[in-house]
Amino acid sequence: MDQSPTSTDLENVERAELEAEQQHVDRVYERVAEAARSASRIAVEGHQRGQAQNVGRVRDEEQTGLYERDVLVFAAARRIAELDAEHEGLVFGRLDSDQGDDTEPVAAAADLESLYVGRIGVRDAEYEPLVIDWRAPAAEPFYRATATDRLKVVRRRVLRNKGPRIAGLEDDLLAPERSPSDLPVLGEGALMASLSRARGHTMRDIVATIQAEQDEAIRAPARGVTVIGGGPGTGKTVVALHRAAYLLYSDRRRFERGGVLVVGPSAAFMAYIERVLPSLGENTVSLRAVGELVDGVRATAVDQADVAAIKGSLRMTGLLSRAARDRVPDAPTNLRVFINGATVELDANQLDNVRRNALRRTPRNKAGSEARKGLVAALWQRFPDDLRNGVYADRESFGDIVTDLPAYKQFFSAWWPVLTPGSVLRWLGDSRRAQRWSRGDFTTTEIDQLSAAIRSTNEFTIADVALLDELGNLLGRPPVVEAGKDEEFDWLEGLSDGVNEVLTTSERRQRAIAAAEAEEPDEYAHVLVDEAQDLSPMQWRMVTRRGPQASWTIVGDPAQSSWPDPAEARAAMDSMLSHLQRHTFRLSTNYRNSAEIYAFAGEVIRQQIPDADLPNAVRQTGVDPEHRIFDAGKVAEAAADAAGELLALVEGTVGVIVPPVLRPAIDSVLAELGDSRVVALSPLDSKGLEYDAVVVVEPDRIVSDTLGGVRALYVVLTRATQRMITINSTTHWLPARAS
Numbered sequence: 001m002d003q004s005p006t007s008t009d010l011e012n013v014e015r016a017e018l019e020a021e022q023q024h025v026d027r028v029y030e031r032v033a034e035a036a037r038s039a040s041r042i043a044v045e046g047h048q049r050g051q052a053q054n055v056g057r058v059r060d061e062e063q064t065g066l067y068e069r070d071v072l073v074f075a076a077a078r079r080i081a082e083l084d085a086e087h088e089g090l091v092f093g094r095l096d097s098d099q100g101d102d103t104e105p106v107a108a109a110a111d112l113e114s115l116y117v118g119r120i121g122v123r124d125a126e127y128e129p130l131v132i133d134w135r136a137p138a139a140e141p142f143y144r145a146t147a148t149d150r151l152k153v154v155r156r157r158v159l160r161n162k163g164p165r166i167a168g169l170e171d172d173l174l175a176p177e178r179s180p181s182d183l184p185v186l187g188e189g190a191l192m193a194s195l196s197r198a199r200g201h202t203m204r205d206i207v208a209t210i211q212a213e214q215d216e217a218i219r220a221p222a223r224g225v226t227v228i229g230g231g232p233g234t235g236k237t238v239v240a241l242h243r244a245a246y247l248l249y250s251d252r253r254r255f256e257r258g259g260v261l262v263v264g265p266s267a268a269f270m271a272y273i274e275r276v277l278p279s280l281g282e283n284t285v286s287l288r289a290v291g292e293l294v295d296g297v298r299a300t301a302v303d304q305a306d307v308a309a310i311k312g313s314l315r316m317t318g319l320l321s322r323a324a325r326d327r328v329p330d331a332p333t334n335l336r337v338f339i340n341g342a343t344v345e346l347d348a349n350q351l352d353n354v355r356r357n358a359l360r361r362t363p364r365n366k367a368g369s370e371a372r373k374g375l376v377a378a379l380w381q382r383f384p385d386d387l388r389n390g391v392y393a394d395r396e397s398f399g400d401i402v403t404d405l406p407a408y409k410q411f412f413s414a415w416w417p418v419l420t421p422g423s424v425l426r427w428l429g430d431s432r433r434a435q436r437w438s439r440g441d442f443t444t445t446e447i448d449q450l451s452a453a454i455r456s457t458n459e460f461t462i463a464d465v466a467l468l469d470e471l472g473n474l475l476g477r478p479p480v481v482e483a484g485k486d487e488e489f490d491w492l493e494g495l496s497d498g499v500n501e502v503l504t505t506s507e508r509r510q511r512a513i514a515a516a517e518a519e520e521p522d523e524y525a526h527v528l529v530d531e532a533q534d535l536s537p538m539q540w541r542m543v544t545r546r547g548p549q550a551s552w553t554i555v556g557d558p559a560q561s562s563w564p565d566p567a568e569a570r571a572a573m574d575s576m577l578s579h580l581q582r583h584t585f586r587l588s589t590n591y592r593n594s595a596e597i598y599a600f601a602g603e604v605i606r607q608q609i610p611d612a613d614l615p616n617a618v619r620q621t622g623v624d625p626e627h628r629i630f631d632a633g634k635v636a637e638a639a640a641d642a643a644g645e646l647l648a649l650v651e652g653t654v655g656v657i658v659p660p661v662l663r664p665a666i667d668s669v670l671a672e673l674g675d676s677r678v679v680a681l682s683p684l685d686s687k688g689l690e691y692d693a694v695v696v697v698e699p700d701r702i703v704s705d706t707l708g709g710v711r712a713l714y715v716v717l718t719r720a721t722q723r724m725i726t727i728n729s730t731t732h733w734l735p736a737r738a739s
Contacts, residue, residue, distance in 0.1 A: 089161025093117035143215035224581030232718035233592025258525025312536025363476025537572035562708030
């Protein structure tokens, strides 16, 4: 008689397992809620402790009370933020392991040791772990265990969640021969279920489905440079973000105090990834697009490909250096002062000598005092000997009088102004100056293109930001002039209750220190660079200034590079980081694209890069990419029709990727669809993003108009997870087998 379980038996087992797991998860959430209430009470207590300080207390006691208050409030606020983070399933995993001798079978499921894995660690009232943090060493087997090296794990279970509720269970049985007969095994694979989910407008973490090769990169040593490579869809970005969370967990003192910076290619990309780290309980990481790395600048505009290539070249370093040290345009070219009945004058060549000597070892904005000394010395040399008497008897007295003359002051403010990087960059709009500063490093055509691009707009482009940073380094920050106040008390206005607050000098200093610590650092302890293959050599110089003593995580794929000379950019990176030990990881599985979409994209990139790193796409949909021809002048309508069809076929998002010149027309027709799931974007803005379906508009124009050419098109063709439609006026761009 057949004793195999019936479908009803299996349903009963699954229901019982779901109920048991839900009870444990409910217990964890109850404990988290209790911890949040406790943290709130501590925060209130901290505020009350500060308010309770008596005005008449001794100053040291007063400062101690304020310090204790700040420590309590900060610790409580941090814990509240951690507990209140948007968790899509606080508990997502379970390990059932046997700790005995492999030669002895496990008698019953109750004999296995169970351990739950989640986003943060939570303990019960007796301090026993209810769930361990996914970054803890004890959680490694959840990601590393395999059938050949099971790390004592018998069953690995993934809890698929919708908020605090368990939606399903997925089990991997790693040791069938060790599995007790009463140990249930459920589900069909958590990873594939996750890959099939509809995409939204922000990236999700993969903490519940990290694979072994990904986990190895996440937990790589903190020191040196960790390079994470692999083709499209291999999870490089999200792995790198999980690595940032892991580093903060493993050495919080170092990385939270020193700061962690994540650099990405665009503002759209940063908006896409911004929820990943908070969902993992980390809220202290700085996220900046390449166009936002210079304080006060948020560049989103993109240069034409040929101009971007000029601005990104290392040849710009010499041109900018000479511009930063040259005469200020329209500055006076002679200095004339009337002293003790004599006229003393310096001509343009003499002024140039003073300028060059002042800038020999000091950046311009810090060399004002050297320039003043040089002017005084040059004027003194030309001051008649027979007038060197009385108050003019020595150079020091002479200098005090000269530098106080209105004519001198007016001259110096015009001849040696404080220069901003933006003002010097604008000087390059004059092609004659730019040609002189280039000293043959650029062709006349290149200089004309560069100058025309700078003259054409008052808006800084993304490529300009690296030039601004270079100029900021060349010019230096001007010396800070202290106000010189020494009062015991200071009045500050603008409090919410309308009452002025009296602060002691000590308190003012403490507030200044606290404000400085709250600002982002100029240099970071760890820098994570995503889509690193797109950085120009000048951008590499900018990025590496953010972490000269940092450890690094660098993520990229040369086949997706938008920089026209990947070897030049790689050499620039190596020159800045060659002194650091390097750990290299390659991710080999494409989890994003369907096999049908990625096979086509692979054919496109192999035409230009035969040895491109092409990962293995593991998921099939049975739907090949569709290639449509549209009538001339009908591109917007064709794009809208394709987007509308795809919106009806997928549950998630639809990206319409279009050359920038066509964006206005495409935006207009897509607005008529009235569906927030569809978005239009440029090829460069699509970097790192993914959509359920994609419409690629005029692929051949993407190649011709975008920095990187075919490599940029390859990026575009690998954004879709389920369906893709390309529209073009010809089939010339298609690979031979697809046309």
